[in-house]
Amino acid sequence: MRDKANIILIGFMGSGKSSVGSRLAKNLEFDFMDMDKEIERITQMDIPSIFKKYGEYHFRSVETALLKSLGAKEKTVISTGGGTAMCAENWKILSELGLLVHLYVTLDTAILRTGGKDRPMLQQDRGQLESMWQKRLLVYQLAEHTVDTEGRSIEEVTQYIVDFIKILKE
Ligand SMILES: Nc1ncnc2c1ncn2[C@@H]1O[C@H](COP(=O)(O)OP(=O)(O)OP(=O)(O)O)[C@@H](O)[C@H]1O
Ligand SMILES: O=C(O)C1=C[C@@H](O)[C@@H](O)[C@H](O)C1
Ligand SMILES: [Mg+2]
Known part of the structure; x- marks a missing residue:
């Protein structure tokens, strides 16, 4: 495996980036950062309130600013937000x-x-959600590894990643 300092989880809302990320970090004895939680800590606002008060464009600029500050991170599992990977600069x-x-x-x-709750980007009609999901998948799939979380528990997804990282290191 290329000696990359961190593990970055990307994927659609509800794919388990936050839930798997914290377990993965524990298992690998890495630090853990959830970008959404970090944005909430920095801004002292929850994400739905940021969207409501300042709009998506502002949220995206905060997200990119946070990413730009992470250059010194190592041995950290970073759980992104569902839209973080969706622009060339962030990618x-x-x-x-x-x-x-x-x-x-x-x-x-x-x-x-997700119960469709608490995610501003899920507040769209079915057709819009389907096209957003399709468009995002095209980008997410460019990741080095894809793990199918369907029919796998959070623990199973975590173990799957731990196992393939171990094999890649051999
Ligand atoms: N593999 C899984 N099986 C069953 N439930 C899961 C799985 N992964 C996540 N969940 C559940 O789905 C919900 C959303 O998970 P989580 O918040 O980790 O997703 P996320 O990818 O971080 O979403 P977001 O992009 O909105 O931050 C949580 O209630 C979590 O317990
Ligand atoms: O998919 C998205 O665009 C988002 C997902 C969440 O993780 C948050 O980052 C925010 O609600 C936007
Ligand atoms: Mg999350």
Whole structure:
């Protein structure tokens, strides 16, 4: 495996980036950073409130600023937000920061898992959600590894990543 300093989880909302990320970090004895949580800590606002008060464009600029500050990170599992990977500038930073792992989830499962709640980007009609999911998948799939989370528990997804990282290191 290329000696990449960090592991970056990308994927659609509800794919399990936050839940898997914290377990993965524990298992690998890495630090853990959830970008959404970090943005909430820095801004002292929850994400729905940031979207409501300042809009998506502002949220994206905060997200990119946070990414730009992470250059010194090492041995850290970084769980991105669902839209973080979706622009060229962010993609470049992410791929330099670490090994990109895509957690795959279908739209139906994503909606079931999140209950459609607390995610401003899920507040769209079905057709819009489907086209957003399709468009995002094209980008997420460019990650070095994709893990299908369908039918796998959070623990199983975590163990799957631990196992393939171990093999790649051999
Ligand atoms: N493999 C899984 N099996 C069952 N439930 C899961 C799985 N992965 C995540 N979940 C559940 O789905 C919900 C969303 O998970 P999580 O917040 O980790 O997703 P996320 O990818 O971080 O989403 P977001 O992009 O919105 O931050 C949580 O309730 C979590 O427990
Ligand atoms: O998919 C998205 O665009 C988002 C997902 C969440 O993780 C948050 O980053 C925010 O709600 C936007
Ligand atoms: Mg998350």
